Amino acid sequence: MLSDLPFTLSALRDAYAAGTRPEAVIAEVFARLDAANDPGIFLHADREAALAAARALGAPDGRPLWGIPFAVKDNIDVAGMPTTAACPEFAYAPEADAFVVARLRAAGAIVIGKTNLDQFATGLVGTRTPHPVPLNALDPAIVPGGSSGGSGVVVARGIVAFSLGTDTAGSGRVPAALNGIVGLKPTLGALSASGMVPACRTLDTISVFALTVADAWAVHSVAAAPDPEDAYSRAFPAQPLSPVPPRLTIAVPDAASLQTFGDRVQEAAFRATLTELRTRGVEIREIDFTPFYDVAAMLYEGAWVAERTAAVGARLTEAPETLHPVTRSIVEQGLALTAVDAFRGIYRLAELRRHCTAAMAGIDLLCVPTIPCFVTREQDAADPILHNSRLGTYTNFVNLLDMCGLAVPCGTREDGRPASVTLLGRAGQDGLLAGVAGLVEAGPLGATGWHRPAAPVPAPEPVPGEVAVAVCG
Amino acid sequence: MLSDLPFTLSALRDAYAAGTRPEAVIAEVFARLDAANDPGIFLHADREAALAAARALGAPDGRPLWGIPFAVKDNIDVAGMPTTAACPEFAYAPEADAFVVARLRAAGAIVIGKTNLDQFATGLVGTRTPHPVPLNALDPAIVPGGSSGGSGVVVARGIVAFSLGTDTAGSGRVPAALNGIVGLKPTLGALSASGMVPACRTLDTISVFALTVADAWAVHSVAAAPDPEDAYSRAFPAQPLSPVPPRLTIAVPDAASLQTFGDRVQEAAFRATLTELRTRGVEIREIDFTPFYDVAAMLYEGAWVAERTAAVGARLTEAPETLHPVTRSIVEQGLALTAVDAFRGIYRLAELRRHCTAAMAGIDLLCVPTIPCFVTREQDAADPILHNSRLGTYTNFVNLLDMCGLAVPCGTREDGRPASVTLLGRAGQDGLLAGVAGLVEAGPLGATGWHRPAAPVPAPEPVPGEVAVAVCG
Numbered sequence: 001m002l003s004d005l006p007f008t009l010s011a012l013r014d015a016y017a018a019g020t021r022p023e024a025v026i027a028e029v030f031a032r033l034d035a036a037n038d039p040g041i042f043l044h045a046d047r048e049a050a051l052a053a054a055r056a057l058g059a060p061d062g063r064p065l066w067g068i069p070f071a072v073k074d075n076i077d078v079a080g081m082p083t084t085a086a087c088p089e090f091a092y093a094p095e096a097d098a099f100v101v102a103r104l105r106a107a108g109a110i111v112i113g114k115t116n117l118d119q120f121a122t123g124l125v126g127t128r129t130p131h132p133v134p135l136n137a138l139d140p141a142i143v144p145g146g147s148s149g150g151s152g153v154v155v156a157r158g159i160v161a162f163s164l165g166t167d168t169a170g171s172g173r174v175p176a177a178l179n180g181i182v183g184l185k186p187t188l189g190a191l192s193a194s195g196m197v198p199a200c201r202t203l204d205t206i207s208v209f210a211l212t213v214a215d216a217w218a219v220h221s222v223a224a225a226p227d228p229e230d231a232y233s234r235a236f237p238a239q240p241l242s243p244v245p246p247r248l249t250i251a252v253p254d255a256a257s258l259q260t261f262g263d264r265v266q267e268a269a270f271r272a273t274l275t276e277l278r279t280r281g282v283e284i285r286e287i288d289f290t291p292f293y294d295v296a297a298m299l300y301e302g303a304w305v306a307e308r309t310a311a312v313g314a315r316l317t318e319a320p321e322t323l324h325p326v327t328r329s330i331v332e333q334g335l336a337l338t339a340v341d342a343f344r345g346i347y348r349l350a351e352l353r354r355h356c357t358a359a360m361a362g363i364d365l366l367c368v369p370t371i372p373c374f375v376t377r378e379q380d381a382a383d384p385i386l387h388n389s390r391l392g393t394y395t396n397f398v399n400l401l402d403m404c405g406l407a408v409p410c411g412t413r414e415d416g417r418p419a420s421v422t423l424l425g426r427a428g429q430d431g432l433l434a435g436v437a438g439l440v441e442a443g444p445l446g447a448t449g450w451h452r453p454a455a456p457v458p459a460p461e462p463v464p465g466e467v468a469v470a471v472c473g
Numbered sequence: 474m475l476s477d478l479p480f481t482l483s484a485l486r487d488a489y490a491a492g493t494r495p496e497a498v499i500a501e502v503f504a505r506l507d508a509a510n511d512p513g514i515f516l517h518a519d520r521e522a523a524l525a526a527a528r529a530l531g532a533p534d535g536r537p538l539w540g541i542p543f544a545v546k547d548n549i550d551v552a553g554m555p556t557t558a559a560c561p562e563f564a565y566a567p568e569a570d571a572f573v574v575a576r577l578r579a580a581g582a583i584v585i586g587k588t589n590l591d592q593f594a595t596g597l598v599g600t601r602t603p604h605p606v607p608l609n610a611l612d613p614a615i616v617p618g619g620s621s622g623g624s625g626v627v628v629a630r631g632i633v634a635f636s637l638g639t640d641t642a643g644s645g646r647v648p649a650a651l652n653g654i655v656g657l658k659p660t661l662g663a664l665s666a667s668g669m670v671p672a673c674r675t676l677d678t679i680s681v682f683a684l685t686v687a688d689a690w691a692v693h694s695v696a697a698a699p700d701p702e703d704a705y706s707r708a709f710p711a712q713p714l715s716p717v718p719p720r721l722t723i724a725v726p727d728a729a730s731l732q733t734f735g736d737r738v739q740e741a742a743f744r745a746t747l748t749e750l751r752t753r754g755v756e757i758r759e760i761d762f763t764p765f766y767d768v769a770a771m772l773y774e775g776a777w778v779a780e781r782t783a784a785v786g787a788r789l790t791e792a793p794e795t796l797h798p799v800t801r802s803i804v805e806q807g808l809a810l811t812a813v814d815a816f817r818g819i820y821r822l823a824e825l826r827r828h829c830t831a832a833m834a835g836i837d838l839l840c841v842p843t844i845p846c847f848v849t850r851e852q853d854a855a856d857p858i859l860h861n862s863r864l865g866t867y868t869n870f871v872n873l874l875d876m877c878g879l880a881v882p883c884g885t886r887e888d889g890r891p892a893s894v895t896l897l898g899r900a901g902q903d904g905l906l907a908g909v910a911g912l913v914e915a916g917p918l919g920a921t922g923w924h925r926p927a928a929p930v931p932a933p934e935p936v937p938g939e940v941a942v943a944v945c946g
Contacts, residue, residue: 201820228831231823306812310820339779339810347674347783350704358701 002028006450007161009215012068022054022067022110029069029112032159040134041150041159043074044081045113053110064222066108071163072101073151074114075121076206077195081111085197086119086129089322090315098195099230100164100206100223107222112160115150119324120331121166121199122308123147124174124391125380128326133377137179137447138418143375145175145391147199148207152179155209156446162210162219167405168199169299170395172207173422176407177370180418181446183407184208184216184434187427188399189234191220192227200307201232203299203399211445212453213408217241217434239431244439250277250423251363254286257293259393263373269419270369273410273440277367280439285363291355296396298352300330300389303345304400309334326384349400356401365436366424368394370407374417398424406433411443418443475501479923480634482688485541495527495540495583502542502585505632513607514623514632516547517554518586526583537695539581544636545574546624547587548594549679550668554584558670559592559602562795563788571668572703573637573679573696580695585633588623592797593804594639594672595781596620597647597864598853601799606850610652610920611891616848618648618864620672621680625652628682629919635683635692641672642772643868645680646880646895650843653891654919656880657681657689657907660900661872662707664693665700673780674705676772676872684918685926686881690714690907712904717912723750723896724836727759730766732866736846742892743842746883746913750840753912758836764828769869771825773803773862776818777873782807799857822873829874838909839897841867843880847890871897879906884916891916 002024005015012025030047050069060066072078075085077094078101084091097105105111118128126149127133134149136142137156144153148165152175155163165172167185176183184207191206198204208223210216227233252274253259260266274284298304308331309316312323316335320328360366372394375387398405407422421440423433445452475497478488485498503520523542533539545551548558550567551574557564570578578584591601599622600606607622609615610629617626621638625648628636638645640658649656657680664679671677681696683689700706725747726732733739747757771777781804782789785796789808793801833839845867848860871878880895894913896906918925 202816228827231820231827303812303815307816310813310816334812337812339776339807339812339815340783342776342812342815343675343780343783347704354701354704 007158026050026054036157038135040132041154042113043116050110050112063108068109069112069160070109071112071115071154071160073148073165075197078111086117099192099227118147119327121147122327125388128324141376143380145178147171148175156181158448165207167207168203170392173395173407174391177420180409182210182213182216185405186430187404189232190224190236192230192233194230198311200304213437213441236428242431242435248364249283250365250367251285251287252367253289257289259372261373265413265415269413273421292397295352295400299396303342306334306337368422370420370422402427404430406437408437408441409443410440480631499523499527509630511608513605514627515586516589523583523585536581541582542585542633543582544585544588544627544633546621546638548670551584554587559590572665572700591620592800594620595800598861601797614849616853618651620644621648629654631921638680640680641676643865646868647864649880650893653882655683655686655689658878660877662705663697663709665703665706667703671784673777686910686914709901715904715908721837722756723838723840724758724760725840726762730762732845734846738886738888742886746894765870768825768873772869776815779807779810843893843895875900877903879910881910881914882916883913
């Protein structure tokens with residue numbers, strides 16, 4: 001039964017190999033979307049275009065994403081669909097696909113539509129939209145997460161196999177934690193930003209949501225390529241999913257600096273994951289996270305707000321009523337900042353980066369809870385800034401420090417909510433993150449109820465003169 | 474006769490090996506300074522401290538700069554001497570040497586004093602100082618160059634063996650061209666900025682003036698080291714002076730984009746140097762320099778002025794009368810710039826950098842005239858902005874593009890003025906610049922009349938399967 005088919009890459013490939021037609025998969029996508037009955041997920045979905053794309057694929061031809069349905073956050077261009085950034089008055093009709101979308105389509109993937117977001121990608125709650133708010137896939141009382149809210153929910157519900165989000169402050173990771181899926185935030189510049197509406201242009205990246213690390217990595221591998229048209233594009237050598245090195249040291253916040261805002265269950269879940277990592281032979285080193293929090297504070301309290309102001313442009317002064325009130329209240333703070341403030345912020349970041357670099361001496365990766373606690377729709381409505389800020393505790397500093405991140409589901413908390421940690425690496429270590437994630441990836445696939453496919457853990461490489469300790473899971 | 478001793482490293486080392494005492498050299502330094510009769514060179518000189526340092530050296534001990542006298546631009550700290558940045562009201566008494574000064578002193582070098590500069594290092598003429606303007610060492614009708622004016626003149630007159638300048642827009646190169654000496658502007662971060670008064674903190678570097686490339690490189694080799702206290706310090710592998718590669722492609726401005734403001738003699742001198750490079754086996758490739766000029770324009774017309782505003786700080790609004798009027802007129806422009814302007818400038822630079830990178834595809838180095846033309850004191854007085862800007866034609870873009878530069882004397886123009894080109898390389902290619910400079914380095918040693926010592930040109934490395942063409946000079 002197609003209605004039972006898990007939308008993972010491996011299951012879809014098996015179905016196609018067995019003769020299933022992509023047109024049937026697209027029909028099933030829309031059947032699932034109808035069944036979800038959530039008008040907040042997509043701002044634009046095009047069944048006919050998707051069916052036409054499916055028909056045009058012809059016979060399976062071995063392309064890595066042949067027939068794979070995906071969704072695109074509505075601040076990324078898809079030719080033939082409007083781009084709005086959740087600001088209807090901002091809408092334009094892009095002439096071409098964003099660079100990354102074009103690569104995914106060229107690999108055979110099929111766009112279903114454009115997903116809802118916190119307007120202009122400013123937010124981590126997913127509720128700052130003039131449209132209906134997408135419902136959290138696991139618990140409608142909880143915020144869906146943002147800013148890539150629709151892209152997180154649509155994957156967690158199994159409607160598409162993967163989605164594109166964007167990530168400046170955590171928008172590609174927070175929805176993953178809140179919906180029990182994987183969120184890959186690549187190193188800045190690895191995925192071209194051509195055809196993406198900027199939030200903070202020096203800190204933005206497109207991101208990938210999927211049900212499993214293997215799927216997210218497969219999508220990333222197709223999407224990543226140097227783009228001569230994007231001034232912030234960077235060339236990284238082609239990366240296989242790295243094997244777990246035989247000696248691995250991961251730093252985590254020490255007891256004094258771990259922040260969960262009173263969520264003891266979240267703390268317990270995080271410690272359980274660390275225990276699992278230790279069991280797998282990883283050395284866990286507790287460090288003071290203060291320098292990282294100091295960096296995080298700069299993203300909204302410092303000069304970088306002005307990047308959002310620059311991105312919104314004249315709208316802020318000429319048509320402020322077209323902005324979501326919370327978005328507007330944040331972005332207009334940038335109008336008061338001077339160029340001297342901006343450069344002083346840049347200097348301070350350089351100083352703080354030095355402290356963070358020192359804190360990471362001898363460390364391979366960091367591991368943090370993806371979110372410190374859960375936030376209800378009610379809490380968000382009562383204070384739309386405070387709880388949003390809390391959600392960024394472990395994400396806001398990452399792009400400012402030019403690190404890559406991978407939010408990984410790691411089972412279920414004792415209260416039934418999804419557990420998630422984020423592995424963080426230095427620029428270019430994306431492949432290592434994806435490899436190490438296999439040590440902890442566990443639990444339900446979003447809200448789908450599907451069985452998690454076995455993740456192949458790459459074999460550790462023995463160091464000379466030493467016998468590798470086999471790590472199985 | 475000590476009065477005839479050239480103050481090059483080799484001549485001083487020979488003299489010390491033959492028994493000369495550093496106290497005698499210091500006495501000679503001050504005799505030469507007295508003879509120069511130019512109160513504009515030093516803002517502070519300390520004969521007794523230098524003599525004490527000379528006495529304290531004891532017997533020669535093999536340290537690389539043992540007994541070598543040098544001068545320090547007065548925006549770099551020397552313990553025991555005030556730092557003023559040519560703004561008397563700004564004066565403070567530093568408790569410690571700047572990182573670089575400490576390294577040079579530890580290697581045996583002796584500080585003579587602090588040299589005059591364009592106030593707060595803002596200028597390329599050397600005349601924007603409330604003190605007497607240092608006289609150009611070769612022709613008092615010509616500006617001395619800046620902002621490191623005193624540091625350029627004091628080396629060109631043979632009063633010290635080398636000096637420290639700083640370079641943000643060309644301050645470490647323009648005085649070299651105007652006084653017939655070598656100006657080494659290292660890759661940003663190679664020399665620590667700890668203990669340096671910032672101009673544009675993201676673009677500043679300490680620089681080295683000397684009579685020969687070999688001397689400048691020897692000083693740089695001692696001064697360069699990672700500094701954990703400087704957020705902008707970068708670690709570069711230890712660099713020997715690189716041999717000239719057997720195949721070398723150097724790009725130069727094409728005929729349409731070479732700017733000399735009508736100075737045909739400068740153009741002829743530049744072309745003569747290119748002919749010399751071709752004779753030595755270098756491939757010269759003419760390229761359109763427009764993208765580089767577009768970058769250059771951003772330094773004073775774009776957001777980076779606000780870095781100077783930030784550096785001057787509250788003085789600009791609270792005590793503007795303490796600033797040089799030209800300096801003030803420039804720096805106060807930064808008060809009008811917003812943080813949005815700053816980030817838009819940063820985005821535009823990223824775009825332009827992309828064009829420059831493309832223009833440099835397949836290119837090893839760039840070669841430009843260090844200055845497009847000469848500027849007289851009279852011209853500068855008549856229009857203190859225009860002629861200053863012209864002097865930055867080939868220097869303003871360099872630090873914004875994270876390139877290193879080496880200004881090299883290459884003989885005498887047909888009208889008797891010094892000829893100078895600047896070799897420019899990508900970040901970290903400083904050693905290659907110093908090696909290649911040997912192909913063109915020629916002519917008088919500043920205003921000294923001393924004989925130029927033979928510069929050892931490193932042997933070219935043969936590529937496999939090929940016989941290297943010997944390049945002798």
